[in-house]
Amino acid sequence: MYKFPVFTPAFPKFSAGFYLALALAAFLAFSACNNTDDDNTCNPIALEDDPPGQWFLGDFHVHATGASNDTGGDSSPEAIQQRAIAMGLDFLVLTDHSNSTGSDATTTYEDPALFNQGPEFPYWDTCALLSVPGQLLMIDGNEISPVSENNSQPTGHIGCIPDDLATLDRSGAFTDRPKDAVTGGNALQQANERGCFTVINHPYAITPWIIYDWTSYDYDAIEIWNGTIGFDPWDIRGRDIWRCDLLAGRNTVAVGGSDNHRIFTDAPGSGLDPALGYPTTAVFAANFTWGSIMEGLKAGKTAVFEGSSRLFIDGYNEKGCRNETADMRIVRLRGSVDSHLDSTRVVLTRATACTDPRPDHLAIPQVQEDTLLQQTVYGGQNFDFRVTVAGQKGVYSALLQPNTQAHYAALTRAIVID
């Protein structure tokens, strides 16, 4: 779990004027606050308290030996549990490849006689046993992994995050073979029919046949950061296509996933071999239960980061009441900078338009955005920035973008004003 450190509020860029505006807002707000019970908790200096709950830290994309054919044999569920507890994760979802043939640790050979035989969710009961009340929730999900190597048309990998553990349909196998036969949209439909919360994993990637083919938009989330060398150029495209969704009026949630295949990889990992929890996805939830975490996830209350970097976004009206409508006048950015970084920047933008190339999977999405804050921060620093805004339409989101390396970045959820 993550609780905010006690910050000294900082007012970059806006020192004098912003203070004056705040003082005026405070005067007006206190006058107004006395008139209605609703506003009694608001204060334009301290800002309204956070709602009840906490940020729970997790990993939505982890592979285990025994059900994924590319783990090298080390990643037992028990080893994953130990590693997760040691690094302080609150939850993780095993997302082994759907059981195409050859899904074992030692071979990638595929025997057509074994196509689409399953079983799926092989660690369902093991995960329940390895969960530690009050410390770690382990859930068995899936990554439906059709392959399209022969005709070089992409298909996509679909993350299945079990939503309601009591009603998820775990019967039978996913259909993911033969090669070239299953589209990404078909894999997505299978996941939706089971009751999965669905994630388009690594929508852009260096390996062409795992890029999503955009044959369906009926997903819940996009993996805006897939663990590799850090927050890399393919992740930037994934984050941009998520913002394109939001600009188009879709309710798409942003998640990250390490895609860890080798549990003993040391943080932050190297090359295409990411460490567990790199990146971590935090979900704001009222309680430490899977139902509560899913509720926060479906509401889009997420943040994605590596190491001890953090970045969270909140909106308030001029009275300091929490508000993410056209009345939003203050955007607050709280966070911290991992000490591995020297200096880096916190950037807040308002996206206003998208040139969306889909279903072309190779063309790069282009997002038009205004920069509302660009502030240098330093390794080990905690910060609490407030930025005045006019509540204009757009998608507000922020990132902590290292200057010289892609690791230890941090990304916020989005505030959408339409």
Ligand SMILES: [Zn+2]
């Ligand atoms: Zn994948």
Ligand SMILES: [Zn+2]
């Ligand atoms: Zn994966």
